Amino acid sequence: MIGGGRGAFIGAVHRIAAAMDQQAELVAGAFSSDATRSRESGADLNLDPSRVYGSYEEMAAAEKDRPASERLDFVVIVTPNHQHFGPAKLFLESGFNVICDKPVTFDLRQAKELRKVVAKSGKIFVLTHNYTGNVMVKQARELVRSGYLGEIRKVVAEYPQGWLSSFLEKDGQKQAAWRTDPKRSGAAGSLGDIGTHAENLAHYITGLEIESLCADLSTFVKGRLLDDDGSILVRYKGGAKGTLFASQIAIGEENNLNIRVYGSKASLEWHQEHPNQLVVKYPDQPRQVWGRGNGYLSPKLQKFTRIPAGHPEGYLEAFGNIYIEAFRAIRAAVTGKKVPKDVDYPTIDDGVYGMAFIETAVKSSSLGAKWVKFPTL
Amino acid sequence: MIGGGRGAFIGAVHRIAAAMDQQAELVAGAFSSDATRSRESGADLNLDPSRVYGSYEEMAAAEKDRPASERLDFVVIVTPNHQHFGPAKLFLESGFNVICDKPVTFDLRQAKELRKVVAKSGKIFVLTHNYTGNVMVKQARELVRSGYLGEIRKVVAEYPQGWLSSFLEKDGQKQAAWRTDPKRSGAAGSLGDIGTHAENLAHYITGLEIESLCADLSTFVKGRLLDDDGSILVRYKGGAKGTLFASQIAIGEENNLNIRVYGSKASLEWHQEHPNQLVVKYPDQPRQVWGRGNGYLSPKLQKFTRIPAGHPEGYLEAFGNIYIEAFRAIRAAVTGKKVPKDVDYPTIDDGVYGMAFIETAVKSSSLGAKWVKFPTL
Amino acid sequence: MIGGGRGAFIGAVHRIAAAMDQQAELVAGAFSSDATRSRESGADLNLDPSRVYGSYEEMAAAEKDRPASERLDFVVIVTPNHQHFGPAKLFLESGFNVICDKPVTFDLRQAKELRKVVAKSGKIFVLTHNYTGNVMVKQARELVRSGYLGEIRKVVAEYPQGWLSSFLEKDGQKQAAWRTDPKRSGAAGSLGDIGTHAENLAHYITGLEIESLCADLSTFVKGRLLDDDGSILVRYKGGAKGTLFASQIAIGEENNLNIRVYGSKASLEWHQEHPNQLVVKYPDQPRQVWGRGNGYLSPKLQKFTRIPAGHPEGYLEAFGNIYIEAFRAIRAAVTGKKVPKDVDYPTIDDGVYGMAFIETAVKSSSLGAKWVKFPTL
Amino acid sequence: MIGGGRGAFIGAVHRIAAAMDQQAELVAGAFSSDATRSRESGADLNLDPSRVYGSYEEMAAAEKDRPASERLDFVVIVTPNHQHFGPAKLFLESGFNVICDKPVTFDLRQAKELRKVVAKSGKIFVLTHNYTGNVMVKQARELVRSGYLGEIRKVVAEYPQGWLSSFLEKDGQKQAAWRTDPKRSGAAGSLGDIGTHAENLAHYITGLEIESLCADLSTFVKGRLLDDDGSILVRYKGGAKGTLFASQIAIGEENNLNIRVYGSKASLEWHQEHPNQLVVKYPDQPRQVWGRGNGYLSPKLQKFTRIPAGHPEGYLEAFGNIYIEAFRAIRAAVTGKKVPKDVDYPTIDDGVYGMAFIETAVKSSSLGAKWVKFPTL
Structure with missing residues (x-):
């Protein structure tokens, strides 16, 4: 785990x-960019100290040479957004399957580059847009x-939360701090953090592709x-219409994705x-x-x-x-079998799509909430 | 009743x-533009046939000369949209207080003209934007x-319905037919019929005024x-934002105004x-x-x-x-007292505002869902 | 109105x-056992003072001799429980149809006697067990x-309320005072006031008849x-089982009949x-x-x-x-037609059944919550 | 695991x-009374075949002699009700901590005997009345x-289910078969299976003790x-009253414990x-x-x-x-520390109480739903 x-x-x-x-056991990790903190975290988790690393680069270097019997089946990346790309690329290129938190990267450019890396590596890449793991969401899709x-x-589609209704990041609250920091979170705040979940949910259930959008x-x-x-107005290819509302200042809302x-x-x-x-x-x-x-x-469910x-x-x-399906693919991969066609988890393509969504929406909004075409990916 | x-x-x-x-009794009416139907309807309602009229003009002419003891305290207009202005104007000018269904008129121009008529007449004009009559809406406003x-x-704000999800008006279903007919309904369909309720609700509760909007x-x-x-994105004066969703093809929704x-x-x-x-x-x-x-x-409630x-x-x-408050005003008016300042019902100003909302949204949409400034009224 | x-x-x-x-107009009343209060109440309601009476006896005497054109079509009795029987009997015997609030009388003996009076009078008697008027309750019954x-x-079946969770009657709150007074309310408090509604609802929907019950x-x-x-355990004829819970000390419950x-x-x-x-x-x-x-x-609904x-x-x-159906019957009666067989309102039989329910439950409870057979009525 | x-x-x-x-890893088991099935189940779970046993007796004999480093910290018993007592007693007496599914034993006599075994063994015994593990239940208790x-x-308290509304056990459906079989389930069916959950929930939250009950x-x-x-009427010590409703024929109910x-x-x-x-x-x-x-x-939560x-x-x-708290106690026990006083899981006392509840209710019902005193335990 990174x-x-x-x-x-x-x-x-x-x-x-x-x-x-x-189906899985945690055996190694680089839990923080601060080496001491990483080691302490590893100890909290009862890991063998020799497999707790001060940086992900160190970890990749050490772990890739392990014998097959000890080799990691996959690596999980759960760092803030701006630190997804580096480890994802490195581990993929080092021959590891990767499970990565969303949004996939810091920006669309990185996402597209990562898509190339994934393709070239031939490894499994799973993006944990977790809400699509809900059984009733899968039933909706069916x-x-x-x-x-x-x-x-x-x-x-909506995702209102209320926890950022005051200036929480001022006092350095860790979760608030990185999410509201353009250097770590990317071009969008609430839109990237939770708006992407709403978009992904709509996309997963309906399969509709955005033709253009207007974001305020x-x-x-x-x-x-x-x-x-x-708030975003959406026109889908084929004529359907959509609205998407994401907020982190909607006081009293917890995680009211719907x-x-x-x-x-x-x-x-x-x-x-x-x-x-449902x-x-x-x-x-x-x-x-x-029910x-x-x-x-x-x-199927x-x-x-x-x-x-x-x-x-x-x-x-x-x-x-999400993990059940990731494991199904990874198990096939590590045992040299073909990954089943029907595995059901978000991929790098969902990641690229999501980053395009963020960039398009941010662009629309910065133009005064004009309609902007969704890019070809 | 008209x-x-x-x-x-x-x-x-x-x-x-x-x-x-x-607090009130129905004593006269012109219930249909078809004189026979009007008479039949009057009979259904056990009215004195001499006070059931074949047209509203006939009724106004006959009723205005009644002695004070028999005189109508107010007239209620419940015709389709395009037939609000005529009777409203006539009865106001004939010295009657008027209660009128929404939207107030066929278009904004008429609404503004009616505003002048109301002002000149000195009569009570009540617009039945009925949802604002809900006690918990009033509490929300408080x-x-x-x-x-x-x-x-x-x-x-949302008002989804599903009853027009198929081509109901094709078969002449009366409620569907006039609502989907530009000659009777005005420039907007669902927006005018129910979108205005959502807008009126937002306006009533928050008092916010629209600065500009973008309607698709x-x-x-x-x-x-x-x-x-x-779907409409709204920017309110002072910086608040809004979204408004109204639909009559939202299958399975009944009257889910919220x-x-x-x-x-x-x-x-x-x-x-x-x-x-609430x-x-x-x-x-x-x-x-x-509760x-x-x-x-x-x-107060x-x-x-x-x-x-x-x-x-x-x-x-x-x-x-709505009627309780209308009656409070009318009772004051007919007994020569001052209408209390705190009467709480929608007025001609709400009507003008609503028509401006419709026209602005229709204009925005016809421009491809561009932002359009809300007019000064 | 009495x-x-x-x-x-x-x-x-x-x-x-x-x-x-x-379909109806209020024209006369004896609104209180206090003649002054009755007159004041009549004035509040804009009634002709000559038809506002100081007692129901006075009213019955005066109204029964009115000419047909002025004659009351029916009398509504809305006094506390212990004052139902007297006016109901008198007005029935004076040839009036009667609509009476529930529970029908002070005790079962009175209810049975009233049943005889109703039968003998040939007049309509409607008991306003109002919840059975709900359309979805009628659908449930269907x-x-x-x-x-x-x-x-x-x-x-349940009917929890919370408004009597403190000793409200101590301070003479009118609604609390008579409901908790055995002299006015009868042998039961919450059971008579609201438990009967739950029982009536169950009876109306299912048609099941109680074989025996155990009430605590x-x-x-x-x-x-x-x-x-x-709380009451119920055994119905035919083998069904039931529970019934009624409470007025269930804090925070409003009228949660279900x-x-x-x-x-x-x-x-x-x-x-x-x-x-439903x-x-x-x-x-x-x-x-x-819905x-x-x-x-x-x-039918x-x-x-x-x-x-x-x-x-x-x-x-x-x-x-309830009134719609009462009026259907009364209209038939006063125009000399046969009362339609399918009129759907609670009758004196429901009243007798309800009083038997109260008496049986009170008896059971007073025996230490033993099972008691439901009487033959 | 047994x-x-x-x-x-x-x-x-x-x-x-x-x-x-x-916090725990499964390393050994006797998964079925059928040795082959046990071995197959062990293989499904990727266990070392040498630690998969054909019977719990075999397992206890083999595991108790393992060196400390390999020794089981606890044993989990998840057999049908009638097979709780045997393995629980044996493992406790063999020096293992035990986590056992509910109801604790086949009957009250066994439960009391087990209580002695637990006391004598000095081992941890946890009964998985799992609903008390809900955070909001714990908050309710607070x-x-x-x-x-x-x-x-x-x-x-209620626990309606509908899955046994037809004669499912006739066709040998495994879950239905043992639950409706007095030889495996004990003296009660739905009451033992889910009624005990409702009772345990009430007891956990309120701390009230039953004085007597009347069960139909x-x-x-x-x-x-x-x-x-x-359905059960309950009188608690101190004057509170209760009702408890458990059903497995309540069609359409899933696990509506409330x-x-x-x-x-x-x-x-x-x-x-x-x-x-909550x-x-x-x-x-x-x-x-x-929330x-x-x-x-x-x-605390x-x-x-x-x-x-x-x-x-x-x-x-x-x-x-439940496991978090069980582990807290077990960790203390296996490391020779004192079990913290505030550990929060159901114990053998809850088990004895629950069995007494079942026996008292069955007795009451068999007497025709008479009031029966709750026994001293």
Whole structure:
């Protein structure tokens, strides 16, 4: 693991998600750019000190020469955005499969470059857009893809949070500090941190591709350097329309990611904070509440279902589902088999798409919220 | 009553709302532009046939000469949009107080002209933007106006419906037919019919005025002549931002008007389909669900509360609340007293504002969803 | 109207419910046992002072001799429980149709006697167990009666309130005072006031008849003279089981009347505080949320539907639905026609059943919560 | 691990819950009473075949002689109810700490005997009444214990499920078969399987002890040998009252465990299917929705919180929280330290209490639902 030391948030999430199904074990890491902190974090995690490194470069150098029996099957990168590209490139080029937190890189240019690196390396690259791991999100995707909703007309995706409603970064709160710092977070604040999740969710469920967008980003908290709120109008290829709302100043909202997809035959609605339910709506029948774990769901989703209906799975299990599929691919790869075609996790292409989304939206907003074409990738 | 005969929808609503609190009685009407239908409708309503008219002109002429004891205290106009201006003008000029359904007129020009007529007549003019009659909407307004939410940063208003998701007007369904007909409905379809409700709700609660907007209206149902869906980005004077989403093709949505207002200190959320609750959210306290009829609400709202907490009031009671205030003003007017300053109902100014909203949004959309300044009214 | 003067609660509800659909007009009343208060209340309501009476006896005497054109079509009794029987009997015997608030009388003996009076009089007697006026309750009844749920196995009915969680009656609060006074309320407190609503709801929806019950009533507030909480186990004829929970010390509950009915094929759930929805559950399909006003509901219910789906009707409209049916019967009666067989309102039989329920439960509880057979009525 | 082989349900849950926080590793097991199946299950789990046993007796014999470095820190028992006592006793007497699924034993007699074994062994014994692992349940307990709710007056606990609404066990469905078999499940069906969870939840949150109860158990599905539904009236020591409803024929219910606790100052409500929220209600303030992961919760609960507010934790995390505390105790024990006094997991005493609850309820029901005193334990 790269990053994820003391005081970090997402590193622990990855460790739980990876451990949950007892398919992986953490054996090495460079947990911080501060060597001492890295070592302390390794100790917290009961790792063999000889496999805890002061930097990711050191780790790559040391680990790539291990004998096959000790060799890492994959590396997980959970550093802030600006430190994804370096280790991802290095480990891929050193022959490791890579699981990387989102957004994939600091900017679109890097993302495209990384795409080349991935292609050249022939290694597995998994991007943890974790919300797509939710079973009911996968069911939503099945419904859309199978035509159950008819032609998709409108997509409303939202991700409001409230935790940055005051100038938290002023006092150096670690999570706030890097997310609001253009040098570490990239060109966007809330848009990059959570807006990309909303976009990715819409993209994953509907498969729609953005034709153009019009983004009005705002910074409500005085002194803040990046956007903390934004609303975006979207025109999808093929005629569907969308709106996307992401905010970190929406007081009282926790992680209220949600999506509504309206089709010509039926509609659906999903809320991350109550992820075990999927609401399906019809023109002339009662609305339905589909529940995780039930027999009427797609049989494909069985493998992402650990416990029966009515026993809620949550954020960590969804995250674990990304890992389930990553492990399926990695297991194939390390045993010399072909990676199954139907593995279901976000890839470098999703990463490039997401970075293009950020750049296009930031560009639109900086032009005064004009419509901007989505680039060819 | 003008309009509201057999087959109409909103006329019956007005009759119930006006009768509910036993403060008014229907005694005369021109219920249809078809004289026979008007007479039949009058008979349905057990009216004295001598006060059921074949046209509103006939009615105005006959009724204005009645002796004071029989004189109508007010006239209610519930015709389709394009038939508001004529009767409103005539009755005002004939010395009657007028209660008129929304949107106020066919277009902005008419609305401004009507504003002059109202001013000149010195009569009461009430526009039934009924959702503002909901007690919890009034409580929301109190919270915003008193500073409880701090500075307003973001407003998200929505009004999705699904009933026009197919080409209903093709078969002449009466409600669909006039609403989708530019000659009767005006320049906008869903935007005029329900988008204005969302806008009016936002305006009523927050008092924010639109500085400019960017509207992307769509017509998803082939053959339809007006928009059936639209998303709008809004910039308010003073720096707040907003989004507004109205749709009549959102399958499975009934009348899901809702609003979220995010401030610098607290936020609120209200849903028309569950109107007795108001959710209030804080940065560092549990969210609260305020319930209609409770002692902790503003004492000003007592008069809009017919039954105790937990006994739901609904759409008709909210509509009735508009009438309660209209009657308060009318009673003052007809008894020669001054209309109290604090009467709380939508006025001709709200009507003009709403029409400007429609025209600005239609203009923006027709320019390819460009930002357009909101006009000075 | 008998009762319902200044300071009363349910009288105003009846007036609104009766006026709402413009089928009735209030013309006379004895609004209080205090003649002055009665007169003041009559004035509040703009009644002709000559038809406002100091006592119900006076009113009956004066009104029964009116000519047909002025004659009251019906009398509404909204006094406290112990004052139902007297006026009901007198007005029935004086040839008036009667609408009476629940519970029907002070005790079972009176109820049975009143049943005889009703039968002998040949007049209409309507008991306003208002919750059965909710459209979705009627839909629930349709589902059960049509066999859609299969055989009914279990019924869980609840009516928790919290407003009597402290010793409110000590300070003479009018609503609390009579409800907690055995001389005015009868043998039961919360059980009579709201437990009967839960029982009536279960009975109306399922048609099940109680075979025996075991009631554990409590008085949690010191000094209170009647029960303020109770739980009851029920065995229905035919093998179904039930539980019923009513409480007035359930802090924070407003009027959370709700019912769940579990059948061998499907189940349903309804909540009074969100009355426009009915949840229907299946063994192997997603649960459904049926919404008031939709085309998939029973066509029989059309007449109880004033406004479209998604526009909430509430408590008053449900109350109004009792009146709609009462008026249908009364109109038939006063015009000399036969009362239609399918009129749908609670009758004296429901009243007798409800009083038997109260007496049986009180008896059970006083025996230490032993099982007691439900009497033959 | 004892039990939990192929086709089992709860074994996998324990493995996930134990692995999640990376504090334990599965190294040995007797996964089935069928030796072949046990070996296959061990292979599924990638265990060293030499530590996969054909019976728990074999395992205890082999494992107790391992050197300290290889020695099991604890054994987990996840067999059907009738096979808890044997392995629990043996492993405790062989010097192992034991984590055991609920209900603790086949009957009360065994439970009491096991209590002696635990006491004599000096080993840790943890009973996985998992729902008490939910953070918001722990918060509820804090609120009650701190007096925030005042004196507890009424407890309403429910656990409806619908999966046994038909005669599933007829076809040998494994989960249904043993749960409805008196030889494996014990004297109670739904009551033992899930009623005990509702009782345990009420007991954990309120600390109230049952004085007497009146249970009406039913078997609705023809041919079934144990109860599949039951309602219980409860009188607690000190005067509080309760009702408890558990059912496995409540069609459409998944795992709708929920509890409401009404106090003299405030009330609370929690639903297992939406476990991240706790509703707190007041006599004269808006109700509040407390959310997991927020700063206003008790600081004691920090350690049970893996991810921020708004990111739902679920059933597995709650189960993991039982393990967190079990591990805290076990770690102390195996390192020769004193087990901290504040460890928070269900113990053998909870097990004995639960078995007494089952026996008392079954006795009450078999007497025709008479009140029966709760035994002294």
